[in-house]
Amino acid sequence: MKRNLVVATLVVFAFSSIFLLSSCAKKQVITEEKVVEAPAPEVAKEEKAAVPAAKEEKMEEAKIERLKELEEAKKREAAIDEEKAWMERRAAKFEAEALYFDFDKSFIRLEYRPILQEKAAFLKDYPDMRARIEGNCDERGTNEYNLALGDRRGSSAKNFLISLGIAADRIETISYGEERPRGLGRNEASWSQNRRDDFVLVR
Amino acid sequence: MKSILVSKILFSGRVISQLLIGILVLGIGIIFETNDAEARLYIDITSPSMRRISIAVPDFKCLGHKNEPPELGSKLAGIISNDFDLSGYFRPLDKGSFIEGPGAGITRDSINFKDWSVIGAEFLLKAGYECIGQQLKVEARLFEVFSGNQVYGKRILGLVEQSRYLMHRLANDILFALTGHPGPFLTKIAFVGTSTGQKEIYLADYDGHNLKQTTSHRTITLSPRFSPSGDRMIYTSFRDSGTVLFMHDMIKGGTKKISDREGLNIAAAWRPNGKELALTLTISGNPDIYLIDTTGKIVKRLTKNWGIDVSPTFSPDGEKMAFVSNRSGSPQIYILDLRNERVERLTFEGSYNTSPAWSKLDRIAFAGSSDGRFDIYTISPDGGDLRRITRDQGNNEDPCWSPDGRYLAFSSNRTNGNYHIFISNANGENQRQVTFFARDQLSPSWAQQVK
Numbered sequence: 201m202k203r204n205l206v207v208a209t210l211v212v213f214a215f216s217s218i219f220l221l222s223s224c225a226k227k228q229v230i231t232e233e234k235v236v237e238a239p240a241p242e243v244a245k246e247e248k249a250a251v252p253a254a255k256e257e258k259m260e261e262a263k264i265e266r267l268k269e270l271e272e273a274k275k276r277e278a279a280i281d282e283e284k285a286w287m288e289r290r291a292a293k294f295e296a297e298a299l300y301f302d303f304d305k306s307f308i309r310l311e312y313r314p315i316l317q318e319k320a321a322f323l324k325d326y327p328d329m330r331a332r333i334e335g336n337c338d339e340r341g342t343n344e345y346n347l348a349l350g351d352r353r354g355s356s357a358k359n360f361l362i363s364l365g366i367a368a369d370r371i372e373t374i375s376y377g378e379e380r381p382r383g384l385g386r387n388e389a390s391w392s393q394n395r396r397d398d399f400v401l402v403r
Numbered sequence: 404m405k406s407i408l409v410s411k412i413l414f415s416g417r418v419i420s421q422l423l424i425g426i427l428v429l430g431i432g433i434i435f436e437t438n439d440a441e442a443r444l445y446i447d448i449t450s451p452s453m454r455r456i457s458i459a460v461p462d463f464k465c466l467g468h469k470n471e472p473p474e475l476g477s478k479l480a481g482i483i484s485n486d487f488d489l490s491g492y493f494r495p496l497d498k499g500s501f502i503e504g505p506g507a508g509i510t511r512d513s514i515n516f517k518d519w520s521v522i523g524a525e526f527l528l529k530a531g532y533e534c535i536g537q538q539l540k541v542e543a544r545l546f547e548v549f550s551g552n553q554v555y556g557k558r559i560l561g562l563v564e565q566s567r568y569l570m571h572r573l574a575n576d577i578l579f580a581l582t583g584h585p586g587p588f589l590t591k592i593a594f595v596g597t598s599t600g601q602k603e604i605y606l607a608d609y610d611g612h613n614l615k616q617t618t619s620h621r622t623i624t625l626s627p628r629f630s631p632s633g634d635r636m637i638y639t640s641f642r643d644s645g646t647v648l649f650m651h652d653m654i655k656g657g658t659k660k661i662s663d664r665e666g667l668n669i670a671a672a673w674r675p676n677g678k679e680l681a682l683t684l685t686i687s688g689n690p691d692i693y694l695i696d697t698t699g700k701i702v703k704r705l706t707k708n709w710g711i712d713v714s715p716t717f718s719p720d721g722e723k724m725a726f727v728s729n730r731s732g733s734p735q736i737y738i739l740d741l742r743n744e745r746v747e748r749l750t751f752e753g754s755y756n757t758s759p760a761w762s763k764l765d766r767i768a769f770a771g772s773s774d775g776r777f778d779i780y781t782i783s784p785d786g787g788d789l790r791r792i793t794r795d796q797g798n799n800e801d802p803c804w805s806p807d808g809r810y811l812a813f814s815s816n817r818t819n820g821n822y823h824i825f826i827s828n829a830n831g832e833n834q835r836q837v838t839f840f841a842r843d844q845l846s847p848s849w850a851q852q853v854k
Contacts, residue, residue, distance in 0.1 A: 259854075304755070313713035322752065340772075340775070341734065341757060341775075342713075342714065342770070342801070343625050343626070343846070344626060344669055344670035344713045344714045344758075345711065345713050345714065345734055345757050347667055347669050348669070348685075348711040348712075350692055351685050352690070352711060353684075355688065355689075374644070379602070379623045380503075
């Protein structure tokens with residue numbers, strides 16, 4: 201009898217280690233939950249078969265515990281999904297919002313400061329992200345002067361972001377001068393669209 | 404007197420080497436004919452404004468068999484007549500006004516000069532041609548209509564397929580005989596073309612014919628600039644990381660990267676010694692002009708200013724450099740003296756002055772705007788004698804000079820909204836469109852004939 205008890209204890213110990221191990225693994229591999237989930241009921245079934253009725257209550261507790269963990273993992277995942285979606289929304293906004301400039305000028309107009317502050321906040325929240333600023337000009341003047349002007353427009357935005365605490369090596373600039381117009385007309389409506397800094401995330 | 408001039412031409416090394424090259428490589432021979440005309444320069448091209456001399460160029464006469472290409476006589480006359488027109492010195496008369504009968508020949512005694520004086524011709528070019536297999540033989544005689552004197556005569560021989568080249572040589576020779584200076588007829592113009600939807604560099608004869616696409620980067624390629632001898636061409640092209648300065652060998656055809664520094668590598672200009680280039684770099688964080696050698700190594704930083712410094716161009720002696728800077732607020736042209744590093748502002752009129760080009764004859768052309776539209780101007784390097792070259796004809800930009808400084812080329816959208824290349828005399832007279840290709844032709848650079 202005593203011998204049987206020892207054997208039973210050993211069996212319980214062995215199975216609960218397996219159980220513990222598997223739940224450990226589960227915690228780590230949240231995204232692969234389905235793969236890990238499959239063997240879990242099997243373990244429980246074996247347990248039921250091997251363990252005497254006296255231990256069933258304990259097993260039930262473990263099972264509840266395990267379900268709770270699964271629930272939490274799902275919540276965590278949902279939270280991460282939400283976070284990811286939030287990040288993507290902010291990233292899309294980062295890339296969509298351009299800065300516009302006055303003719304032949306490269307200073308940041310007052311109304312665009314909040315946009316740059318928002319961009320800086322985004323880069324702070326996601327330290328793995330890098331940004332490319334593309335400076336553009338309207339068609340008036342020479343390609344050469346406009347390449348230089350586009351460079352200055354890119355640098356203006358870069359320097360503003362640096363002043364808000366973003367590391368210089370996380371921002372690159374390129375000037376397209378007058379070569380990538382958005383508006384194709386030869387009028388102020390098109391030109392004002394073309395005097396701009398575009399922002400691209402480098403992931 | 405004429406024979407002295409002829410022998411001077413014959414025995415000058417340049418002409419002899421041209422003859423040798425012609426005979427050996429291209430199969431062109433030039434035979435001088437003696438004539439009894441008094442030798443003098445008929446046209447003084449140094450006068451600031453000239454009356455254009457009227458000239459009649461009837462179709463070349465077929466001297467060989469009747470089955471030779473009949474349209475060739477009209478084609479050859481058309482090429483040389485267009486050269487005369489583009490030269491700015493002549494006014495070719497309309498063929499429709501010619502009254503000479505078909506019996507007339509190409510020699511003095513077979514021409515009734517009254518047929519030509521009555522329609523107002525001052526000069527008459529008579530020529531005949533003969534095809535021998537792939538070879539074309541042309542005999543040309545230029546007469547002064549009033550006196551009936553032959554002032555020029557020559558036979559040239561070459562390949563039929565090179566007939567444009569042969570006619571340009573003949574035109575050059577005639578202009579040299581009349582003015583003491585060769586014409587621009589053997590020069591080439593490179594420009595940026597957008598016909599593929601991208602920007603690539605193209606090369607054409609000065610009259611827009613014989614078009615070839617030089618680059619195929621399939622991206623934005625800009626600012627072609629020929630070396631002083633025409634043997635190399637630099638240009639800027641975009642890569643993923645930005646602009647790169649390239650050098651193209653016009654003779655061997657290879658291309659190499661000259662400057663690929665972070666940021667801008669744009670708007671390079673040759674120093675007249677052909678050994679150094681000035682270009683705009685942003686390695687200091689600001690667009691400044693640097694002097695580099697032809698391997699790309701920095702020789703010297705030329706401008707240090709908070710503003711934009713671009714578009715350098717050197718004086719004929721290479722000691723001064725004009726460039727564009729916005730250091731006073733708007734883009735204006737400045738001149739840097741490389742010997743004492745002093746900078747002086749050149750342009751004060753207008754809100755936007757850019758694209759300076761310094762000619763071999765010491766004049767600076769630029770594009771300026773005061774009312775939103777751009778026009779070409781020229782100015783003396785000391786700031787005096789400002790002249791407006793274009794007016795009320797669309798936008799006119801990117802001026803460049805012919806290698807001898809006697810002609811201007813620029814891009815203008817005056818005809819149909821697209822930009823095409825135009826050439827004119829240095830004083831702006833005789834503006835002629837020379838490129839008619841699809842979409843835009845921009846930013847010309849003018850090369851002398853590669854020897």
